Amino acid sequence: MINARQQGYLLLAITMCIWGGFTLSTRLSALWGISAWDLVALRFMLAFCLLMPVLLYRKDTAFLWTRQSFILAMIGGVxxxxxxxxxxxxxxxxxxxxxxxxxxxxxxxxxxxxxFRQPFDRHTWISVLIMLLAIAAMSLLMYQETGVAFGFGDLLFFLSALWWGVFTVLLRQWKLSAWHSMASVAIWSALVYVPIYWLFFPKNLSGPEPLHLIGQTLFHGIFVVIIATLSYVEAIKRLGAFKAGSIVTLAPFIAAILAVPLLNEPLSLAIVCGLLGMGIGALQPWRWWGRKDSLSQQIERQNKPS
Incomplete structure (x- = not known):
């Protein structure tokens, strides 16, 4: 039997593979001609079909009828x-x-x-400064290379980060469990988005290869929505939020490097500058300097004279 720490790292490895795969597979779906409207609908339809029977069987649906569940789904889901x-x-x-x-x-x-008027701590201010410098250097280099500092896609990514930031803060404030928060997002997103999608949004389900559609639906509907959420929460329980969050943040950056040979994407000096700066700002490596892990701290406390 493996111990709790080894279980945590195994769960974290699963989460990193899925989160890294999210970046690569979503870019691949765009290259395959699968529209964002279609992929979002397929993702939530599958998750709904899998989770709703489980909730009904367990008679665990009361949490869905709260405003918190609906708001979390509209922000962190749709x-x-x-x-x-x-x-x-x-x-x-x-x-x-x-x-x-x-x-x-x-x-x-x-x-x-x-x-909630929660102030920035010293580490956050350092991260902000590093990130702003990285973005400024990246935009300057991109402008020199292409004549354009930022694209529409960059704005959409930043808006996505805002959505996820608000979602994370509300989730922390409302203290929903991992299972309830995941199910809320999947169920309400499907109930709200899918009917609107079928009635009003353009569809291109006949254009891409059926195998591509099936693969993307299974990956995003099962692995991203369900497995990655649960594995990440369980990893936090075993390793702590700081260590788990710091390590798993590396996954998208690794995926960006892998996209160069796998998807034949360019890796310019501007992109390298942005990756390094944002990676350092997000990981906050200076917080590791001189920091002892939880096991060492526990042993130290036990050895202290009473």
Missing amino acids: GYCLTAYSAFHFVPAAHAAIFLNGCIPLCTALAAWLL
């Missing part, structure tokens, strides 16, 4: 997915690591201050 998936149709995968995953810690801190 809003986030529409903007994030759409962005991949305009810019390469590396931009997601910079303007989406790199900006999520900043947007989360900003949302906490705007909604």
Whole structure:
């Protein structure tokens, strides 16, 4: 039997593979001609079909009829997915690591201050400064290379980071369990978005290869929505929020590097600058300096004379 710490790292590895795969697969779906409208609908329809019978069987549906569940779904489900998936149709995968995953810690801190007046700590201010410098250097280099500092896709990624930042803060404030928050997002997103999609949004389900549609639906509807959420929460229980959050943030940056050989995407000096700056700002490596892990701290406390 493996111990709790080893279980935590195993769960974290699963989460990183899925989150990294999210970046690559979503960019791949754009190259395959699968529209963002279609992918969001397929993702939530499958998750709904899998989760709703479980909730009914367990007679665990009361939490769905709260305003918290609905608001979380509209922000972290419909809003986030529409903007994030759409962005991949305009810019390469590396931009997601910079303007989406790199900006999520900043947007989360900003949302906490705007909604609940939670002040920035010293580490957040350092991260903000590093990120702003990285974005400024990246925009300057991009302008020199292409004549354009930012694209529409970058704006959509940043908007997605804002959605996720607000979602994270509300989730933390309302203290919903991982299972209830995940089910709320999946169920309400399907109930609200799918009918609107079928009635009003353009559809292109006959254009892409059926195998591509099935693969993307299974990956996003099962692995991203359900498995990654549960594995990440369980990893936090075993390793702590700081260590788990810091390590898993690397996944999208690794995916951005892998996109160069796998998807034949360019890796310019501007992108490298953005990846390094946003990665350092998001990970906050200076917080690791001189920091002892939880096991060492526990042993130290036990050895202290009473």
